[in-house]
Amino acid sequence: MNLLQIILYENSGVLTTTQIAQCYGTYSDHLSKNFSENKYRNKVYKHYFKLEGNELLYFRKSEPQLQISNIARVLYLWTEKGAWHHAKSLNTDKAWRLTKC
Secondary structure (H helix, E strand, O other), X not given: OOOOOOEEEOXXXXXXXXXXHHHHOOOHHHHXXXXXXXXXXXXXXXXXXXXXXXXXXXXXXXXXXXXXXXXXXXXXXXXXXXXXXXXHHOOOHHHHHOOOO
């Protein structure tokens, strides 16, 4: 299993949506849809960080290894609690078996 590179952001270890999708054996679009349908269960700073505008531009430059698209206008970074929220609602074998990515 590939170990994911945890990113430090605002003193929290975070992962991108793409990283979580790869870890749990699903697609980023699936996670995004899941988040949209359950947004009320997720709290900013506790489960995720939402980067836009200059904050996103700075992050993109400071983390070039992530290869964040230049056309992305919003980027969600998921905390460990946010990643667990996704795992609980996914129906993939990997999400059910993994204790950590």
